[in-house]
Amino acid sequence: MSGEASEAITFQVTDAVPGVRYAAPMTEFPSTLKTWRAARRMSQLQLAVEAEVSSRHISFLETGRARPSREMIGRLGEALQMPLDARNQMLVTAGFAPRYQQRRWQADEMAPVREAVAHMLDNHAPYPGLAVDRLWSVLRMNASARLLYGPLGLTEGGSLLDLLVSDHVPDVIENWPEVAHHAARRLRIESAAQGGVARLDAVAEHLAQVPLPADRSLAPVVPTILRAGGMRLALFATIAQFGTPEDLLLDDLKVELYFPADPESGEALRALAKVCG
Template sequence: MASEFGAILKDWRKTRRFSQLDLSLEAEMSARHLSFLESGRANPSREMVLRLSEALQLPRPAANQALNAAGFAPVYPSLSDDAPELAPVHQAISAMLDHHDPFPGYAIDRHWNVVNSNQGAQMLLALASPGGPANLIDILINSAGLDLIKNWDEVAILSLSRLRTEILELGGDEQLSALAGRLASHERVRKVDMASVNLNQAVIPTIFQVGENRLSLFSVIAQFGSVLDIRAGETRIELMFPMDEATVQFFAR
């Protein structure tokens, strides 16, 4: 009978579309030993669990789950937001966002909830969802009936593609799947003619209409490379940059 670890290993191998031979080569181990681990005929060492987690590119919560199933303590912490150890991380996020002003910048968690933002972003978020949700997908959905995002269809299709990619990389996520389902089922998204969506562009901006001002912005997304805490390590900082001089001048004013 397969062990709990063996079942987790097999599920993730299939999720990543690896054969046993593919994974054994990636993890530099024998296919026979991998087969024994999946079937429960062999038990992994802590080093082997970590090696397989790296080969499968497991999200940190999944790596912790695999370690626990194999009888080992988790290696990735999950601290509270106010933990002293995370103060430098929060300071770094705030510094990045503040230095990016007046152009919009915000930090989002794994489920696209806005956890921090600068003044430029707060202005746009207030226009899109005044007093409403602080989740970017909810904000996008709520703005469908407004004239705020001129290329709403394009932005929605790209956001849906990004959501689905993230769900695949995470091996599934109920909250992200629910957000993707809501966006995919939106009337405007269902009516999008994909032939009319120009994806053959070097940069695809989000185009806002603010009064008489047409603002064109593209995003750069950053994540921490050396933060092992699960939630902090999943935080993404999205900085929006102007595509033209008119957008530069608007935010400068």
């Protein structure tokens, strides 16, 4: 099969892009590949099948006896379902320039994406919705979300992670232990999918310290029950992501749409929107 050389190789950076930061030593490629394969719980044979190469070649790549091509790294990234940022790092460790950019949210090229997100969020009113990045920083909120989260200190540009570890949140979330438990689980899943994110892991560990009640809910979905300003709102969320991202920001961007978990919460949100609209 193509690219299955076995000779020892010397790495050097090729097709370098001005202004791009190369963050990892190139000699780390074999350990990077092994780490991701272990994280996905795949044997060398399983990875070889998914990447359409021989298990012998995977072994040579992991021992440094063979050098991967850019095309091979792309196939490995697909087979291992690696996030785009990790694929960039794997390219760097093999001596290549990163492939994927991270554009600014306000960049001209992102205008269609911003419009799509705004459409989803604005048409979701009077229910709250927001868009968050990899570290749960809020890129955009609809009017209902601003009404709901503004009193808690969360605005566009703010961090949901900071809100989760703040002291006053347990006072306004009626079922905080359950919410904290599920938030910790989601953070761990997202961190694992990205190969480990220290900030997500730290917040997950913090939330995991909240003791769970003995009589946990057996409902189909655990809502977040907010009590504020004399209102009681029970909400659950759906999460949407872009299906074909080629940008680091879009690879991690999530649109969270909240729905009422009971008729009373729906009525309260509609009434609140009318009063403040």
